[in-house]
Amino acid sequence: MQVNETLNEGLKRGYTITVTAAELDAKVQEKLVEAQPEIEMKGFRKGKVPMAMLRKQFGPRLMGDAMQEAIDGAMKSHFDASGDRPAMQPDVKMVGGENWQEGQDVVVEMSYEALPEIPEIDASAVTLDRLVVKADEAAVDEALKNLAESAQNFEDRKKGTKAKDGDQVVIDFKGSVDGDYFEGGTAEDYPLVLGSNSFIPGFEEQLVGAKAGEEKKVEVTFPESYGAAHLAGKSAVFECTVKAVKEPKPAELNDELAKKYGAEDLAALKGQIAERLEAEYQGAARAVMKRALLDQLDGMVKFDLPPSLVEAEAGQIAHQLWHEENPEVEGHNHDAIEPTEEHKTLAERRVRLGLLLAEVGRKADVTVTDQEMTQAVLTQARQYPGQERQFFEFVQKNPQMQQQLRAPIFEDKVVDFIVAGAKVTDKEIDKDELQKAIEALDEI
Template identity: 45%
Template sequence: MQIVETTNEGLKRAYTITITASSIAQRVEGEVKKIAPQVRMPGFRPGKVPANLVKKMHGPALHQEALNTSIREAMDKLVADHKLRPAMQPAVSLGDGYEEGKDAELTVSLEVLPTIEAPSLDGLKLEKLVVPVADEAVEEAVKNIAAGAKTFTDAKKGKKAENGDQIVVDFVGKLDGVEFEGGAAQDAAIELGAGRFIPGFEEQLVGVKEGEERTITVTFPEDYPAANLKGKETTFDVTVKAVKVPGETKIDDDFAKSLGLESLELLQNLLRGQLEQETAGLTRTQMKRQLLDILAAGHDFDVPPSMVEAEFSQIWAQLTQEAQGEEDPEAALKEIEAEKEDYRTIAVRRVRLGLLLSEIGQANGVEVTQQEMNMLVQQAAQQYRPEDRQRFVEYIQQEPLAAAQLRAPLYEDKVVDFLFDKAEVTERTVTKEELQAAIEAEEAAPAPAKGAKKAPAKKAAKADEAAPAAEEKAEKPAKAKKEAAPKAGKPAKEAAEKKAPAKKAAAKK
């Protein structure tokens, strides 16, 4: 086997590998001897079929397998001998003129990961914005629960319904004088002013009394799901069967017990914990953005174009999907198209940060344990139908790239937590509004690497991440085929869509 380097420019490498015909033939002969005892052929006793006949029967398949095995071994040797760290799956091509009996000439091209020196963590300073949970916020949360649990009692005879009251009605909807499907109900409870019905419906029932019959006219919204009703003017014949007024919900221990809790104090403590958890998440977001900005500003190194392109493709796919959900998809698509290069800058930043965080993690022994990985897989499997969950687990076990992508967010969080512990952190008490403003403010937009264009503030959320970094050990290249040489590996997400079981459909709201 002969390996010759043909390109060594920046992060790009290319090689030609020659696998001799004799080594491939020798491997074929070894396979013939291995399978001969199991071959059955009319006229011969089991295990006594001559080797030349075995080779004649199974030669092409044995030769293809021997060739594929030789290519895998050649790639392993290439990676080991040249100490390569492929950024993506290498592109392997077998010459068009290859045929059995000739040397196999392979062309291999790939991009390698840059050499990154683990940065010094001395002098890392972060500001932590802390939001204490005020008693007033807890009281407001309790009141909101009480408002959602309010009850209604019968009003006095003759009372006219007001906003906040509840009416019980029968109604029949008609389009052009004909009752339409789904437009009728009996004993429907409607809280006036709650806005749960189409615009104009509740408003025209303010002032009704028990026993009253009223016909109202409403126009369905243009975006209404039923095509036959979109933008159509309809009438509803309404019969009012009862008018009810809201009862006062007393916030005390009995109220807490009605929710399954022992006391009002316990309810307040639970709500306080929820509010603290919510603000803690915002604080972490603010600190993480600071940290990533500091790392991005202090490190500038070349990143593999293939990794940038893969990251940009994922960002772009998300953006275009979101644009399709806008009121004016065409205008939204034009807007992101005009900012395409800004998002490519963000992709570069995310790849660079991913590589940097990976280097920091490896240099400091940060790892995702097998137990943590098992929990990740089981949690992800819940997104699929019960009958497909085991197939998903097996897919993750068999596809290292998909497993790496699943592992990446947790690994990043663990490295970030490690850096938080190493940093000198100063706390400053702020309001929740001030914390949110700090996250969204223009000055919180991601800082670029030296000499790079700064990403616009409104794109900060897209940049406030790090792309999953490649594993330290390169994955083994896929089998090369004569008729179609493998190309550079695709992102794990794309591969998963082809091989992993389809996720269960989301329930309609």
């Protein structure tokens, strides 16, 4: 077997791998000898089938296996010996593959971009501020107020009062299309909060200004994407009777409210809210510190980047941003999106930092545990209520999805590893300053 270099420019590499006919034949023979004791054939006892017959019947299929094993083995030996790590899956082509015949040598062309040599970083040269925000009384009181509003009750307004946005109207209604009442379009004593957008678009707005005891005809059009196909896009009339108009009343801030949320009393609920707020502040502060770390790392190291990785990342960035600007376009039924120089610059930063963090993690033996992966899958599965099991099965069968879940965990663990060796100073600020720091992340 021979491996000859054909290209060595920058990070680009090219080789030809030659597997001789004799080597292939020896591998086929080895496989036949290995399988012979278990093979049965009419007219022969198990394990006694002549080698010539085995070769005639199984030789062609085993030749393909032998080729693949030989080429895979040559590639592995090459990477072990050279120390190269390909940036992406190597491009492998068999020379004259369609015309190849048994008895000929196999020649394969292999090309790839090698990962660059990545310089080591000195974590002690990194200086960071760890923002610390305490949950003050005003923040806790504001969170309590929001909690009380979300747990609001509704009380009858004065007779004759017109319903406003935010009010609850209790209604009976019957819906019809082309004069025919339809199934599922009737209800009695239905409590509807105006402005909640829980009904068909345009329905709630027509009940603003209604009074208790009033009858109204609400005319709407079902959306084209409505779940019931026989109603999608159809115009409908709902005959409504308003039985009550109720105004929202926030729940009282007392021990009874606290117990609804699992706390012993109001003081305990305040403590829980303070802990939750500080956990949120800590998460936001970590995002700010992580950005500061990445900015410093980006300025500390420079090395050649594999063009294919930069090109792929720039394309992905351009595609994602285009869809954010054109949310009405679903799927990928659109013209090609050409990355701009700005996209390419951002792609270079991402690739550089990605390779650097991967190398730091590799050298530090940073790994993602099974427990961490399970927790990540559980977190994602909660976004699909009722379909958690199907999501688990999907992840188990999809290596790409597993990598998508593993990558951010790995990155965060590498960041923690670097931060542990950096010079970190705690800096106390208030929540408004933290908010400005978070908003600044989106401006970069």
